[in-house]
Amino acid sequence: xxxxxxxxxxxxxxxxWAVLVMxxxxxxxxxxxxxxxxxxxxxxxxxxxxxxxFLAVVTSLFxxxxxxxxxxxxxxxxxxxxxxxxxxxxxxxxxxxFNTVLLIFGSVAMQSARSAVARSQVQQTRVxxxxxxLLTFAFLIGQWLAWRELRYxxxxxxxxxxxAFFYVLTAVHGLHLLGGLFxxxxxxxxxxxxxxxxxxxxxxxxxxxxxWHYLLLVWLGLFxxxxxx
Amino acid sequence: xxxxxxxxxxxxHALHDPQSFIRKYIWSQDHKVIxxxxxxxxxxxxxVALTMSVLMRLQLGFPDTFHIIAPQDYxxxxxxxxxxxxIYLLTALFLGGFGNYLIPLMLGAxxxxxxxxxxxxxxxxxxxxxxxxxxxxxPGGPTGAGWTLYPPQAVLPGTPGASWGIICMLASLAIxxxxxxxxxxxxxxxxxxxxxxxxxxxxMPLSVWGIFMASILGLLAFPALFVSAIxxxxxxxxxxxxxxxxxxxxxxxxxxxxxxxLLFQHxxxxxxxxxxxxxxLPAFGIVSDLLSxxxxxxxFGYRMMVWAILAIGCxxxxxxxxxxxxxxxxxxxxxxxxxxxxIIAVPTAIKVxxxxxxxxxxxxxxxxxxxxxxxxxxxxxxxxLTGLFLGNVTVDVPLSGTxxxxxxxxxxxxxxxxxxxxxxxxxxxxxxxxxxFDERLGKFHFWMTFLGAYAIFLPMHYMGILGVPRRYYGxxxxxxxxxxxxxxxxxxxxxxAMIVAATQLVFLYNLIHSYFKGPVADPNPWRATTxxxxxxxxxxxxxxxxxxxxxxxxxxxxxxxxxxxxxxxPQNVPHSEKTPVGREHGVPT
Numbered sequence: 001x002x003x004x005x006x007x008x009x010x011x012x013x014x015x016x017w018a019v020l021v022m023x024x025x026x027x028x029x030x031x032x033x034x035x036x037x038x039x040x041x042x043x044x045x046x047x048x049x050x051x052x053x054f055l056a057v058v059t060s061l062f063x064x065x066x067x068x069x070x071x072x073x074x075x076x077x078x079x080x081x082x083x084x085x086x087x088x089x090x091x092x093x094x095x096x097x098f099n100t101v102l103l104i105f106g107s108v109a110m111q112s113a114r115s116a117v118a119r120s121q122v123q124q125t126r127v128x129x130x131x132x133x134l135l136t137f138a139f140l141i142g143q144w145l146a147w148r149e150l151r152y153x154x155x156x157x158x159x160x161x162x163x164a165f166f167y168v169l170t171a172v173h174g175l176h177l178l179g180g181l182f183x184x185x186x187x188x189x190x191x192x193x194x195x196x197x198x199x200x201x202x203x204x205x206x207x208x209x210x211x212w213h214y215l216l217l218v219w220l221g222l223f224x225x226x227x228x229x
Numbered sequence: 230x231x232x233x234x235x236x237x238x239x240x241x242h243a244l245h246d247p248q249s250f251i252r253k254y255i256w257s258q259d260h261k262v263i264x265x266x267x268x269x270x271x272x273x274x275x276x277v278a279l280t281m282s283v284l285m286r287l288q289l290g291f292p293d294t295f296h297i298i299a300p301q302d303y304x305x306x307x308x309x310x311x312x313x314x315x316i317y318l319l320t321a322l323f324l325g326g327f328g329n330y331l332i333p334l335m336l337g338a339x340x341x342x343x344x345x346x347x348x349x350x351x352x353x354x355x356x357x358x359x360x361x362x363x364x365x366x367x368p369g370g371p372t373g374a375g376w377t378l379y380p381p382q383a384v385l386p387g388t389p390g391a392s393w394g395i396i397c398m399l400a401s402l403a404i405x406x407x408x409x410x411x412x413x414x415x416x417x418x419x420x421x422x423x424x425x426x427x428x429x430x431x432x433m434p435l436s437v438w439g440i441f442m443a444s445i446l447g448l449l450a451f452p453a454l455f456v457s458a459i460x461x462x463x464x465x466x467x468x469x470x471x472x473x474x475x476x477x478x479x480x481x482x483x484x485x486x487x488x489x490x491l492l493f494q495h496x497x498x499x500x501x502x503x504x505x506x507x508x509x510l511p512a513f514g515i516v517s518d519l520l521s522x523x524x525x526x527x528x529f530g531y532r533m534m535v536w537a538i539l540a541i542g543c544x545x546x547x548x549x550x551x552x553x554x555x556x557x558x559x560x561x562x563x564x565x566x567x568x569x570x571x572i573i574a575v576p577t578a579i580k581v582x583x584x585x586x587x588x589x590x591x592x593x594x595x596x597x598x599x600x601x602x603x604x605x606x607x608x609x610x611x612x613x614l615t616g617l618f619l620g621n622v623t624v625d626v627p628l629s630g631t632x633x634x635x636x637x638x639x640x641x642x643x644x645x646x647x648x649x650x651x652x653x654x655x656x657x658x659x660x661x662x663x664x665x666f667d668e669r670l671g672k673f674h675f676w677m678t679f680l681g682a683y684a685i686f687l688p689m690h691y692m693g694i695l696g697v698p699r700r701y702y703g704x705x706x707x708x709x710x711x712x713x714x715x716x717x718x719x720x721x722x723x724x725x726a727m728i729v730a731a732t733q734l735v736f737l738y739n740l741i742h743s744y745f746k747g748p749v750a751d752p753n754p755w756r757a758t759t760x761x762x763x764x765x766x767x768x769x770x771x772x773x774x775x776x777x778x779x780x781x782x783x784x785x786x787x788x789x790x791x792x793x794x795x796x797x798x799p800q801n802v803p804h805s806e807k808t809p810v811g812r813e814h815g816v817p818t
Contacts, residue, residue, distance in 0.1 A: 046343070053414055071489065158468050164467075
């Protein structure tokens with residue numbers, strides 16, 4: 001559980017720091033003579049805050065999966081090392097490299113859509129947004145091909161925890177991307193509507209791009225772990 | 230920041246009243262309706278769990294009498310009772326119920342920041358409850374693995390519900406976690422973003438602080454349960470070996486290879502211990518407000534109380550392995566967790582001292598909510614002290630398998646929070662319904678529940694010290710060292726439990742009868758300072774505040790301020806000669 005503990009320590013550290021910054025040490029009574037304090041809260045959208053909190057939850061989820069991964073390999077903190085004799089390392093399908101490149105391009109396309117919407121370029125925003133989604137679809141199809149490749153490899157067995165973890169980790173990551181694609185589809189639909197101003201699409205595109213970059217980082221982390229074990 | 234402000238232009242939440250019955254009461258996005266929906270479902274499923282506890286007590290108090298309760302039924306009751314009470318009743322009621330109702334009202338907001346997500350959260354919760362209940366109707370019935378669902382026995386034949394029941398349980402938990410995540414995101418973001426003018430963090434009522442921190446804990450801890458639920462479901466359905474070791478069952482080797490049951494325990498308790506505080510922190514916060522309001526005195530040490538909530542929240546992530554002392558671990562590991570467990574007692578004790586000091590020289594009104602709040606302090610101290618026994622490895626090892634744990638756990642995590650739940654329902658009932666409850670029935674409910682709880686759980690401490698093992702269906706002649714007095718104690722406990730259970734019907738009668746026939750409530754019957762009592766309508770209408778949002782000028786605890794004509798000054802009253810600055814500056818007067 002060492003990874004998780006480190007994450008929990010980090011998350012609580014950030015939370016406490018954030019609370020401190022958010023004027024926890026403020027002494028509101030010292031300024032009340034001057035009247036009512038200004039409106040509270042951050043000067044950003046609630047949706048933006050909500051997304052970052054959600055990303056913290058997803059980080060917790062993946063850290064716990066990775067903790068479980070290492071513990072299942074035999075690294076039991078506090079119980080000594082109990083090497084898992086049934087763990088047979090697999091050769092990760094080579095298509096994963098190609099998929100990784102697709103997801104990176106997807107993230108780049110999303111970022112360029114974000115730049116386009118900031119410059120109020122309607123057409124470019126639509127095209128780049130569409131391209132980002134398409135690349136992500138391609139990534140998911142690539143992951144499915146990787147699943148097939150592993151399914152017919154001689155090491156395939158649900159009893160082999162390396163195989164089981166490969167499927168679970170990639171599936172959980174893929175499901176998060178599918179959820180992202182649902183939001184992407186709504187954003188794309190809004191950007192195509194004539195009655196919606198581009199300025200109102202801007203927040204959606206920005207938040208979608210943050211989510212895409214985040215899931216790219218998660219994938220790079222997962223891929224590194226899968227390759228190294 | 231102008232750029233950000235434009236970029237983040239949000240659409241204002243539409244305030245027009247939903248007109249149709251369905252949009253108003255069923256597919257409602259109003260936080261107050263969702264809160265009541267959450268509460269009704271939680272109380273309903275809680276009654277199912279209460280009934281199962283009565284059935285268990287029938288068996289334990291009068292063994293070989295009620296033949297309808299077979300051993301496998303008993304284990305199914307244990308499992309479902311525990312899981313329902315902890316997750317589907319207490320967590321859902323405190324956060325989905327009180328969290329939903331109180332956060333926007335106490336902070337001066339019109340609603341949660343994501344009302345649609347809030348509505349989805351409730352419907353996912355309801356789905357989770359239905360999937361859980363489906364376990365009663367599948368072949369083999371619900372799982373009987375114990376509420377901790379430890380592998381390997383949870384998925385091995387021989388354990389009740391090892392095929393279908395466990396899957397219903399795991400699926401239900403996964404759905405519940407999705408529901409909680411949607412709700413938790415709302416609660417945290419609303420606290421961060423939707424406070425009205427003047428409502429700084431250090432002016433928030435402690436109820437909101439408790440619910441806020443508990444939501445953060447839930448968001449970070451529930452994924453651990455989610456991970457373990459998914460992996461155990463795969464072990465059961467697909468035949469993976471995440472948790473399932475190489476094991477023989479019914480004389481045959483199973484397919485499983487070297488899975489790690491310890492891994493499950495780590496994941497489960499990494500969620501399980503913060504879960505204690507997910508339930509306790511809202512209770513801590515709410516009880517602070519009840520004590521202050523009904524003692525007509527400002528809460529003692531407000532800033533200390535806030536920091537204690539934060540400290541408990543952070544520390545709750547580094548104590549989980551004290552639930553696993555008997556699983557075997559490196560002695561240094563055990564030492565670490567025993568130490569952190571004792572450290573967490575420090576901020577908790579600070580809170581208890583501050584509650585008592587709030588009462589000291591206060592103008593204590595023994596109203597029904599106050600009785601429950603004081604009952605909570607007694608019970609929590611009692612349960613907390615036995616926690617010090619169990620937090621130490623050497624004392625825990627002999628006591629871990631006995632009724633001492635059952636007694637401790639129920640005192641600290643069962644009775645204490647449920648007393649706060651009752652107190653809170655009585656306290657906010659006039660605001661929620663616009664009617665007053667019957668005070669005599671409320672007091673009867675309190676004394677019967679409070680004394681009854683002690684009649685049930687105090688003897689269990691002694692049984693535990695005698696070594697009476699928990700989890701057993703019956704104590705037949707096989708266990709020779711159990712003296713006859715234990716059987717008599719069991720009869721006493723069972724009769725007490727049935728009386729306490731029956732008393733809850735009085736509570737329900739009071740709620741339902743008062744809703745239709747109770748006297749119309751004053752908008753602020755307790756003369757409280759917090760914003761929810763200052764709404765223009767009682768019960769508050771959609772949007773809560775009419776045309777203008779309130780403005781906050783002071784903290785939530787200006788009670789008995791010297792020089793003020795009344796013994797309370799609401800948060801939205803500006804400073805003036807008649808309503809002077811209270812004790813927000815912390816200087817005792």
